[in-house]
Amino acid sequence: MVTYERWVAMVRAAAGQVRASQDLLSNLDSHGGDGDHGTTMVRAMNCIEQAVEAEQSSSIPALLRAIGWAVMGVDGGATGPLFGTFFMSMSDAAPGDAALDARGLAAAFTAGLAGVQKRTRAQVGDKTMLDALVPAVEAAAAAADGGGSVEDVLRSAFEAARAGAERTSALQARFGRAKNIGEKSIGQPDAGATSVSLLFKGFLEGVRSHA
């Protein structure tokens, strides 16, 4: 089950993963973007950790909402609203204060993705964060439907996110600033998709460390 404490461990580990990859994310973004994705994501992770510290309730929806709102406050263009919406939409779907089982976790991810898709016209194949997020959430749902454990769900999600992020190397950007460089955007993975992969890597690590 994913208890409040496990959620805290998951998001803290995700923050650690992003922080360790700050330079990589900025380098990926400097190719077509303006090189600030790593800085922005680290600022978002700092906001998450502050929100986790400040959260007084032991309510999972309240925690996810506080995290989402904190990420939205990061002032980093589309990054804050997109990643923030993912957490806030998960919060809307999380049932009361009860811990989530594997299906509940997958359902929360599905709700998070639906929220993100309401905010952007980007589709899979456009070389954005959705190229990692969509397969990750689908893999999580499939693992839960197949009777997998919480750890199975997160492992499937991470593997799909990583593969999705890697596939963006071959894609031409059709969204965000990178679309302005056209074919030159081919050859490196998308920074946002890479961030999604790091988040899920952290979620998995957090759940394993807080069994």
Added chain:
Amino acid sequence: MAMKKFINDPDNLVNELLAGFVLAHANKVALAGNKLVVRTHPKAASKVAVVTLGGSGHEPALSGFVGEGMLDISVPGEIFAAPGPPRVFEALKLAHRDAGVLLVVLNHEGDVMTAGIAMEMAEKEGYKVKQVLTHDDISVPSRQDPRDRRGLVGCFPVIKVAGAAAEQGKSLDECLAIAERMERNMATLAVAVTGATHPSTGSVIAEVPEADMIVGMGQHGEAGGGQQPLKSADETAAIMIDALCNDLGAKAGDRLLVMINGVGSTTLMEQYLVLNGVKKALDAKGIVLARAIAGEFLTVQEMGGFQMFAAKMDDELLALWDAPCNTPALVVK
């Protein structure tokens, strides 16, 4: 080439630039709440408030448009990055009044998302808020589907006419209708001759080959022919005003407002030469240059080049453009 800029801590850049900005224009603008730029002398609460949001690093835009006759509040984001919804909501809360609030949003992914989320929150609180989206960049061809057209310097005239209407006591619906009419009748095309660096990351923004210029720095660069050898002021002016007139469907007798907006290192001298070239090209077409303005309003650091803006004006839009204002970026008496 290494970045040569006078900065301190890249992470504190926006705070420091805002502090200096309000020092330089203390009689017009002040800081409030979480980095909101407001008027030093607020306008009567009975009048519609006009608010905008957008990335920093484009000074004097957008906070330079705060002041009498234009904006009430601007919400500056990080360098080239929109602010998040919490601060935009804070601005809407601060601006909230019975007369209503008009939110001017430039069409860029982050800005649109942030505005959408903040608007939803404001509506939940029962605030009266309407939004106008500016998408004036014609380097993306379709006027029928403007969703891919970016918001460039056209936000400035939209803010000017909407702000003047609000100052005159017009209703929110009237202010919105005026802003939308300006928006529908305007077009902008950018040309770049040299690139720029991101002041906090040092990343290169847009590289332009030594002997070239790039007209229409958008996705495809169709309008204006994209990358080509650098041309004279008159030739460049003619290429760009032709593209703008085509996009606007401007014909003989139409009255245009034209703006040459220097984006960084292109001199005012060059901007005047280009404007003069525009006049000659318009004269040849029988189109009236009703109003003209040149200068730096929305910049992109040290990038070389300019944005050429043109709009078809009617009597009311011209009167609102001519109405008094007193802001850091523009004073009309």
